[in-house]
Amino acid sequence: MTISSRRPVRAVLFDLDNTLADRDRAFLAWAGWFAQEHCGLVNQHEIDEAVAELIALDADGRTSKDVLFSTLKDRYPHLTEDATTLAAAFRAQLLGHLPPLDVAASRLIDALDAVGIPWGIVTNGSADQLRKIEKLDLVARAACIVISDEVGARKPDPAIFHATAARIGIAPAHILVVGDHPEADVAGAARAGMQTAWLRREREWPAHVAAVPDIIVDALDELLWLADGKQGEAADIDSERFWQQADELVAVSEISIDRPQGSTHPGYPDVRYPLDYGFLAQSRASDGSGIDVWVGSLSEHRVTGAIVTVDALKRDAEVNLLISCTYEEAAQALTCNTQGQQAGILLWRDDHQDV
Numbered sequence: 001m002t003i004s005s006r007r008p009v010r011a012v013l014f015d016l017d018n019t020l021a022d023r024d025r026a027f028l029a030w031a032g033w034f035a036q037e038h039c040g041l042v043n044q045h046e047i048d049e050a051v052a053e054l055i056a057l058d059a060d061g062r063t064s065k066d067v068l069f070s071t072l073k074d075r076y077p078h079l080t081e082d083a084t085t086l087a088a089a090f091r092a093q094l095l096g097h098l099p100p101l102d103v104a105a106s107r108l109i110d111a112l113d114a115v116g117i118p119w120g121i122v123t124n125g126s127a128d129q130l131r132k133i134e135k136l137d138l139v140a141r142a143a144c145i146v147i148s149d150e151v152g153a154r155k156p157d158p159a160i161f162h163a164t165a166a167r168i169g170i171a172p173a174h175i176l177v178v179g180d181h182p183e184a185d186v187a188g189a190a191r192a193g194m195q196t197a198w199l200r201r202e203r204e205w206p207a208h209v210a211a212v213p214d215i216i217v218d219a220l221d222e223l224l225w226l227a228d229g230k231q232g233e234a235a236d237i238d239s240e241r242f243w244q245q246a247d248e249l250v251a252v253s254e255i256s257i258d259r260p261q262g263s264t265h266p267g268y269p270d271v272r273y274p275l276d277y278g279f280l281a282q283s284r285a286s287d288g289s290g291i292d293v294w295v296g297s298l299s300e301h302r303v304t305g306a307i308v309t310v311d312a313l314k315r316d317a318e319v320n321l322l323i324s325c326t327y328e329e330a331a332q333a334l335t336c337n338t339q340g341q342q343a344g345i346l347l348w349r350d351d352h353q354d355v
């Protein structure tokens with residue numbers, strides 16, 4: 001688990017498909033059933049092949065069902081019904097194969113309920129999504145359920161997250177969004193000023209997504225600490241003194257920008273600096289040179305966060321101060337600070353309101 005955010009979480013929003021509802025398992029079970037019942041396959045090898053083909057065709061649900069079933073009809077003469085009829089029956093069939101809420105998700109939701117941290121569900125799709133939530137027995141338990149078709153905005157549009165925050169009555173900065181989709185869940189929620197937890201599902205974080213998740217988990221019960229009543233305690237001890245000292249340091253220092261926004265990274269020619277990058281003149285970092293700074297677009301001149309990096313290969317650790325950066329700019333800087341072996345973590349200043 002990686003944690004790079006320290007704002008206390010007062011509400012949690014879950015994505016539905018492949019976060020609370022195990023669509024992958026439902027689809028796998030449905031595909032095996034469909035291959036036998038509808039495609040007329042009996043040989044296990046043929047069934048396995050058909051299942052693999054169905055999973056590839058489905059593309060995590062992104063392929064329209066009309067296209068999916070038209071393709072299948074060309075391949076399996078056993079399918080006599082037309083593609084539209086097959087597509088219409090699919091939703092109910094998939095729902096029938098949806099497994100119950102998994103143990104890890106159950107433990108987390110029970111723990112949140114036990115300490116009174118409200119949680120909700122925010123999902124793209126139609127009112128059909130509600131049937132999945134019903135099947136998981138979560139309708140009466142969720143503090144809010146927001147479905148894109150009903151609010152007229154789809155993830156990653158920040159509007160759907162803001163609508164959800166308004167319904168749950170908690171400021172975006174204190175909401176944690178938990179989801180499996182890098183762009184729809186993590187990047188979208190980050191743009192809405194929320195904290196993010198990415199359910200990894202054995203994948204690498206995609207390089208093309210500029211946002212970075214605050215937390216990465218392999219199972220939802222890794223978030224049980226949210227309900228232990230201690231989150232943020234250690235970080236709250238005198239943390240403001242740290243930022244005041246950083247403000248003072250920046251106030252008395254001249255900023256020298258040696259790598260302007262858009263210039264090429266000397267070590268990685270395909271990486272461009274997303275913001276102005278430089279150092280505080282006449283300051284001293286642990287490597288003997290000036291303290292590195294990122295300078296963002298906010299008009300207020302103050303330190304809005306810091307990035308700490310460590311590189312085991314180079315045996316090196318560094319601090320980069322973020323000056324006048326929005327949270328999104330901080331995320332871009334963090335991505336740029338995590339090239340090659342180097343790993344970075346974002347410390348975000350609690351009181352800063354830029355969203």
Ligand SMILES: [Mg+2]
Nearest residue numbers: 015017018180
């Ligand atoms: Mg999902």
